[in-house]
Amino acid sequence: SHLRVSASGPDAISEKVAESIKEAEEACAGDPVSGECVAAWDAVEELSAAASHARERSKNSDPLETYCKDNPETDECRTYDN
């Protein structure tokens, strides 16, 4: 039903984070100290960390530098050391 561009893209992980939070809230509704509840919140933390790392990666990409990786011979990308 959902369009998934890349399994590890920030948007796809965001969706998983939201899902995992719902699951954790459900798992903890019955017993807030059960192993099931604790493991579910641990999964939330793991996915939140992965989401943050993915955001970091995509944020750091400068559009010109990304373009120059694939097209080093173009006018705007050519650099000579001396």
Place this chain on the structure above:
Amino acid sequence: MAISTAHSLNPTYSIFNPTQTHLGFSQRQQVIYKARVRPSYVITCSAGDTIVIGLAADSGCGKSTFMRRLTSVFGGAAEPPRGGNPDSNTLISDTTTVICLDDYHSLDRTGRKEKGVTALDPRANDFDLMYEQVKALKSGVAVQKPIYNHVTGLLDPPELIKPPKILVIEGLHPMYDKRVRDLLDFSIYLDISNDVKFAWKIQRDMAERGHSLESIKASIEARKPDFDAYIDPQKQYADAVIEVLPTQLIPGDNEGKVLRVKLIMKEGVQYFSPVYLFDEGSTISWIPCGRKLTCSYPGIKFAYGPDSYFGNEVSILEMDGQFDRLDELIYVESHLSNISTKFYGEVTQQMLKHSDFPGSNNGTGLFQTIVGLKIRDLFEQISSSKAAGTLQAAKA
């Protein structure tokens, strides 16, 4: 003297079938890894040059920033293995390979949910395999290390890790198992206080869909018993601990923006001499703000002195507050001794190089950079003493 390298005799690891289903196979898979780790490689005379560094910290406590600062000290960019699994956790540069210990999870995410254990629980980790592979890398033997995929929560097919000059193992349990701990040449623990951890996770997660203050709090609370039982006790074994606390310069502050950071350095560790301020072994409090250093509210305060930590003699260097202008850090750097720089201003230069990293204007960035330089120094000392040892052996 003959120089030789480690060769792969049998680089075929085709036992793993990537098309097979991932569901519920973690126990079986583990056995397969163990069975084929060792016999495929020979140890040759260049073996045993790898030094091993352990970095322990909880999830979301700045391990990756620390790693980027550390690999930068050694020069060259650290990148994931080329052409491999795009979700690999490994970072490789010319000298350094960083592996994430989550790759040694024995239970995948589904397995942990079924058993009701967290990733912090030793039962969710395979310390036998961790020990075997770290030992193999340390003695110059390449290994096929599993990959824990943080996005899917599954154990992916393994990747080949060759023995580097410096191996960094980072994660939740680098000092938990005594056998692994004894392999470490140096160990670091990032100790983030609860208030700061909460503030950092709010900054990290609040923008994320589904997260709320309640969900962030619930996640920290749920993991805390396991964290206290299995992760936190490791700090007693660390050679250096970076402790991050709320500031004392602003009364009642717990926003986590201004930080008080302590660098706790164990005394008497071979190849590691602690940093000091002005006079080694004295107790000193220093406010550098004045004519030579611009500080706006709340200013900067340093402290230094001997102390005891889990029964060990340590030296503690502390910085509270933050820099307004990073280039003025040179003034602070010039008053620190034993920082293992190669030239005057190297700490400041390293900090300026990565001014966009989190923590660059406070003690976390400063102390991480200094620890990076100490590790470089340790590596150089160990290498030269090994070279001297080989020379002696050759003469005899």
